[in-house]
Amino acid sequence: MAKRFKIGDHVGWNSEAGRVSGTIIAVHTSDFDYKGHxxxxxxxxxxxxxxxxxxxxxxxxxxxxxxxV
Structure with a gap:
């Protein structure tokens, strides 16, 4: 199971543009629509x-x- 994060955590990830970092602003525990998907x-x-x-x-x-991060 993946590590659990919470709103306000500062995290990093790999994107097409390289390494990116940011702050979690929402946690979804059920299906959701995002940018048309x-x-x-x-x-x-x-x-x-x-x-x-x-x-x-x-x-x-x-x-x-x-x-x-």
């Missing part, structure tokens, strides 16, 4: 919305893609 999430496998430190872009990722 349905993202699958559950209590056992939540997804996180993260606001990038550099661009303010918001991304959605599973916990397995994230690490604490």
């Amino acid at each position: 349905t993202h699958r999430a559950s209590e056992a496998d939540p997804q996180y919305e993260i606001r990038s430190d550099k661009t303010d872009h918001v991304a959605a990722h599973k916990g397995s893609a994230l690490h604490l």
Whole structure:
């Protein structure tokens, strides 16, 4: 099981543009629509919305893609 994160945690992940870091702004534990796509999430496998430190872009990722910074 992936590590659990909470709102306010500072995390990093790899993107097409390289390493990115940001702050978790939402935790989803059920399926949700994001940018026109349905993202699958559950209590056992939540997804996180993260606001990038550099661009303010918001991304959605599973916990397995994230690490604490």
